[in-house]
Amino acid sequence: MATAAQVKALIKSHAAGDDDQFYAVALQMAAREARSGHAGYAQQLRDLIDASKGRVPRPGPTPVASPRGDLAALLSVEYPEQRLSDLSLDNDVLSLLRRVLLEQRQRDRLRATGFAPQRRLLLVGPPGTGKTLTAKVLAGELHLPLFTVRLEGLITKFMGETAAKLRLIFDQVAEIAGVYLFDEVDALAGARGLSNDVGEIRRVLNSFLQFLEQDVSDSVIVATSNLPEHLDRALYRRFDATLDYPMPTGAIAKQVIRARLASLDLRAVDWRGVSTAAKGLSHSEVTAAAEQAAKDSILAGTLQVRTDFLVEALRWRNRSDSPPE
Structure with missing residues (x-):
């Protein structure tokens, strides 16, 4: 049988017109029945849910109200x-x-x-x-x-x-x-x-x-x-x-930089020097250094990220939280 919490959640979601939550709770009830050995009843519930979903347009997840x-x-x-x-x-x-x-x-x-x-x-x-x-x-x-x-x-x-x-x-x-x-x-x-x-x-x-x-x-x-x-x-x-979650390897640091600076030109980057400079830095520190190097390159008038800017930013992150002057 459904728990009291599930019945309350079912009523609340119905009253709020929250179809996603209504179906989620109904599926929880079906799963509970299956675990209790009522496989036939659980399948009937799932069939009813599937049939109902087919009649209701569902453009995407309904936002959940902020906790009150x-x-x-x-x-x-x-x-x-x-x-x-x-x-x-x-x-x-x-x-x-x-x-x-x-x-x-x-x-x-x-x-x-x-x-x-x-x-x-x-x-x-x-x-x-x-x-x-x-x-x-x-x-x-x-x-x-x-x-x-x-x-x-x-x-x-x-x-x-x-x-x-x-x-x-x-x-x-x-x-x-x-x-x-x-x-x-x-x-x-x-x-x-x-x-x-x-x-x-x-x-x-x-x-x-x-x-x-x-x-x-x-x-x-x-x-x-x-x-x-x-x-x-x-x-x-x-x-x-x-x-x-270990600290990133040189290869992972390269992935982090490529992902963050995908809109810029990275063809001239010397990745061996960058990997060495990134050693000991976390993912978030590598990301911050990449952003600093990108801004330095843009302010220097180019969309091509310079290796020296990137290495310098990474080395500064290894020394302190302060960006290079």
Whole structure:
């Protein structure tokens, strides 16, 4: 049978005229029936949904209203347009992301046979290596809203309030399908054995782990961490996959620069010198250096990016956050 949350979400989406959300909730109900062993009833629901979709024009995803009330301080929403082609990452990470997208697009087929698609991802690695952009790409590829959890609004000095706010967020995760980003999740999921740990902090972590485990929605949950060694080990077991984001190699740095400066002439660039200068920089730092070199070239009266401008900008990023004079 449908849960109370699903019935409420169904009524809300119908009242708001939100067909996309209405069908998403209905498909969640069908998947729940399939998991409960009611395969015939689940198939009837899916057939009704498919037949109804065929009669209703659906030009694209209906925007979800901005979070209101208490949720307004906890979540921000956007509708990313980024695609997988916007990511410059190593092949292992890209392969896993393609697998996640495939399983999400075929989730009804998987659930009809008792399997669940990957939908909880933990992304770890240094700052600026593409973790937040990955969440945007997942939302863009799946045509879902991206909800970013505002940790500054979530974590209060009253830990009981934090757990209650977490419940509000996971209630929405169940009701409104989307990609939910817990950026820098270390604040919620630090290791319980740390010396400054207190009982209330442990209870918040336990609540977070419990909500993750109990969630069976169609939403995708993405958590990121710059300090994976500080995360509680139990957190890893709650995620379907952990993706490691390393600093870019010379080849990846070249991809980042080419993608950002695609509108300019890069034929004269000495890529060996550029790769050497980019060593040790993150994706975002390489992007910032490429933009600086492009502006320098344009101000010098040419659309051909000069290698010396690019190398100088990269070297400055390695020294400090200040652009070259």
